[in-house]
Amino acid sequence: MSHALLARVLVAVSLAIATHAAATTLSVTFQSSAVDITGATPNGKVVLCGVALEPRGYYSRLHVFNDVLEDTDGDGVIHKDYTGITIWKSVWSVVDLQSHTWIGALPERSPGRLPEHTPAGLVEQSIDPVTYVIQPGELVELVYVRPTGDVFQAQVIDGGPDDGDGDANDQVKVSIDTFEQVAGTGQKPATFQPGDLIFVVDSGDLSLTAVKVH
Numbered sequence: 001m002s003h004a005l006l007a008r009v010l011v012a013v014s015l016a017i018a019t020h021a022a023a024t025t026l027s028v029t030f031q032s033s034a035v036d037i038t039g040a041t042p043n044g045k046v047v048l049c050g051v052a053l054e055p056r057g058y059y060s061r062l063h064v065f066n067d068v069l070e071d072t073d074g075d076g077v078i079h080k081d082y083t084g085i086t087i088w089k090s091v092w093s094v095v096d097l098q099s100h101t102w103i104g105a106l107p108e109r110s111p112g113r114l115p116e117h118t119p120a121g122l123v124e125q126s127i128d129p130v131t132y133v134i135q136p137g138e139l140v141e142l143v144y145v146r147p148t149g150d151v152f153q154a155q156v157i158d159g160g161p162d163d164g165d166g167d168a169n170d171q172v173k174v175s176i177d178t179f180e181q182v183a184g185t186g187q188k189p190a191t192f193q194p195g196d197l198i199f200v201v202d203s204g205d206l207s208l209t210a211v212k213v214h
């Protein structure tokens, strides 16, 4: 498994939000169809990433949100509306691009799970160069956030064409090549770079794994 980064799902025993040490403390609260971020760097930008399963009777509709948002009035507060989409069953990560801090967050009733790691909630591994993420799950949503504000995403089905291990074995192996740009104008590097963040959500149980590349 050289050139690979193994990210394991970890069961959160607490719904406490894991935070990076920071001058300002990011926090997130939820409404039925909106997200409120406080404690962002004034006049800065944040990346808001979410995966929601919207109950629709016999099935759930999967929504993936990856938005770069700006605090235009300098109060460190950012509101994002997802009008018409019910988001109580969801899991989120927020990255402050100025302070390089991030948090994971869940609405109160969400069955999702946050990373358990302390102090920063990061899975830290130092395999160089990192070109793959390996993650348990059958339908896995990935977001790759660069400190530059470039954001890339991927959705990979176990055993599907983008699953690098080629098997339906309840895990996916996702190459950096698979990610597609959703924000920013910078070029995607050939390998994950130090300081890059990767967020992975298993859409089956809404468990969030966070990886910081070193």
Ligand SMILES: [Ca+2]
Pocket: 071, 072, 073, 074, 075, 076, 077, 078
């Ligand atoms: Ca604001």
Ligand SMILES: [Ca+2]
Pocket: 158, 159, 163, 165, 166, 167, 168, 169, 170, 171, 172, 173
């Ligand atoms: Ca597989």
